[in-house]
Amino acid sequence: MAKFTAMTEILNFIDGRFSAADSGLWLDNIDPSTGKVYSKIARSGASDADRAVKAAKAAFPAWSKLPASERFSHIMRLADGIRQKSEAFAKAESVDNGKPVSLARAVDIPRAVSNFEFYAAAAMHYASSSHYTEGVGINYTLRRPIGVAACISPWNLPLYLFSWKIAPALAAGNTVVAKPSEITPMTAYMLAETAREINFPKGVLNIIHGLGGEAGEPICTHPDVGAISFTGGTETGKRIISQAGMQFKKLSLELGGKNPNIIFADCDFDKMLSTTVRSSFANQGQICLCGSRILVEKSIYKRFREAFTAKVKELEVGNPASESTRMGAVVSEGHMKKILSYIDLAQQEGGRILCGGNRVKLEGELSGGYYVAPTVIEGLDQQCRTNQEEIFGPVVTLDTFETDEEAVAKANATPYGLASTIWTSDLNRAHRTAEAVHAGIVWVNCWLERDLRTPFGGVKNSGVGREGGFEAMNFFTEPKNVCIAYNQ
Numbered sequence: 001m002a003k004f005t006a007m008t009e010i011l012n013f014i015d016g017r018f019s020a021a022d023s024g025l026w027l028d029n030i031d032p033s034t035g036k037v038y039s040k041i042a043r044s045g046a047s048d049a050d051r052a053v054k055a056a057k058a059a060f061p062a063w064s065k066l067p068a069s070e071r072f073s074h075i076m077r078l079a080d081g082i083r084q085k086s087e088a089f090a091k092a093e094s095v096d097n098g099k100p101v102s103l104a105r106a107v108d109i110p111r112a113v114s115n116f117e118f119y120a121a122a123a124m125h126y127a128s129s130s131h132y133t134e135g136v137g138i139n140y141t142l143r144r145p146i147g148v149a150a151c152i153s154p155w156n157l158p159l160y161l162f163s164w165k166i167a168p169a170l171a172a173g174n175t176v177v178a179k180p181s182e183i184t185p186m187t188a189y190m191l192a193e194t195a196r197e198i199n200f201p202k203g204v205l206n207i208i209h210g211l212g213g214e215a216g217e218p219i220c221t222h223p224d225v226g227a228i229s230f231t232g233g234t235e236t237g238k239r240i241i242s243q244a245g246m247q248f249k250k251l252s253l254e255l256g257g258k259n260p261n262i263i264f265a266d267c268d269f270d271k272m273l274s275t276t277v278r279s280s281f282a283n284q285g286q287i288c289l290c291g292s293r294i295l296v297e298k299s300i301y302k303r304f305r306e307a308f309t310a311k312v313k314e315l316e317v318g319n320p321a322s323e324s325t326r327m328g329a330v331v332s333e334g335h336m337k338k339i340l341s342y343i344d345l346a347q348q349e350g351g352r353i354l355c356g357g358n359r360v361k362l363e364g365e366l367s368g369g370y371y372v373a374p375t376v377i378e379g380l381d382q383q384c385r386t387n388q389e390e391i392f393g394p395v396v397t398l399d400t401f402e403t404d405e406e407a408v409a410k411a412n413a414t415p416y417g418l419a420s421t422i423w424t425s426d427l428n429r430a431h432r433t434a435e436a437v438h439a440g441i442v443w444v445n446c447w448l449e450r451d452l453r454t455p456f457g458g459v460k461n462s463g464v465g466r467e468g469g470f471e472a473m474n475f476f477t478e479p480k481n482v483c484i485a486y487n488q
């Protein structure tokens, strides 16, 4: 089990063994609540990636030929291993990311366990189709695993998103080379420790640490990697698609967002209000599904603005390790500066800050931490950069609309299309608007209700492909049609 001292070394996990990067180099791992280095990360490169892919390739034939029931057992044991240490995982996630420990305990770690359990079960239930062809015979579809899959994930929901990729890749019979974000690698390292403790088959799951360009890119471009499941920024996604697309690899890209919350006057105001505070600022606004553009029907705008701002002012930013904290630190100094620069930009663009707008300085050892006050801005049109570009922090803008058409036009006015919420009591309007919004996921009168069987992903610059349920099992397998003619 990782001990969180300044000397903790976050090592690569290749072929069931831990190793430092071949270069012998390290990156600092910083605790965002204090701004201090608390562990070291292997700074891997192409040779580490190559070793990991070779190990995964060598392990593939045996793993892919296991009966589904045995893959089920192995993956369930991984889930159990995390569950047994879930408190340690939750604390580690909070330290590494800056998120409140209560959130890591309630959401991140239970969801990582569920991801493994869900896809362990999927291995047992997954089936393919057949088509009877009159006058010919029967076509059936074989779905076989691809081989070595690359799983690359971001920092905002570290183990949650890491496992969301690894679990279906393994369940479908692939072996994996995975890389967590270099900003939040700790729980991926703990996952590797868990895999070793339970004697997870060697080479089936390999985890490489390091920078995206140095460690992630050689995994993605490696000729023996057949599929890439990536979650992260749109610019990184473009780079991966431009390289791996040329190699005809299978790609699933879950990218950035600029999600609208559409609030009609006929909604359940109290439920909408409390959910909208959460959908704006949960995880310090660093969830790809957070709504960052709040569009409110003009007739209730004044009431909404007052009530919303009052509730946001009650959100106290505090020590992520404290049980009562609901808003912790943002993930890094660089990210904090980016968020603050967007708040400056919003003001230059004519926005008025209704609350927040500043860095928060906490006391004592937390004085060097990266804290930003939850920020609400009004007075900006949808075309300005503040409303067009992803900020990915505790910053939302308010805008109004007068008709359903205007609401939809404003909701769709960005290059992104990940998620949307719609608040209304009118059933027809709910269906109509859900259909018209450019988004892969629409929540009506709720937010972040997740059924793991449903398709997950975005349209436009928010990505290509879908995760979730059998969508992910389809992604991690290659269909082959077999046509059998017989005398009919």
Ligand code: NAD
Binding pocket: 152, 153, 154, 155, 156, 157, 161, 179, 180, 181, 182, 210, 211, 212, 213, 215, 216, 217, 218, 220, 231, 232, 233, 234, 236, 237, 239, 240, 254, 255, 256, 257, 287, 288, 390, 392, 418, 458, 462, 463
């Ligand atoms: P990022 O794109 O900087 O990094 C994501 C991962 O990709 C990291 O592990 C990084 O090391 C790696 N990487 C970077 N360059 C690479 C390259 N050239 N080749 C291979 N790997 C490379 O993103 P981030 O800052 O870690 O995460 C924030 C972004 O993730 C936001 O844009 C957010 O919207 C997005 N996100 C999307 C979803 C979704 O489901 N659509 C979910 C969570 C986060």
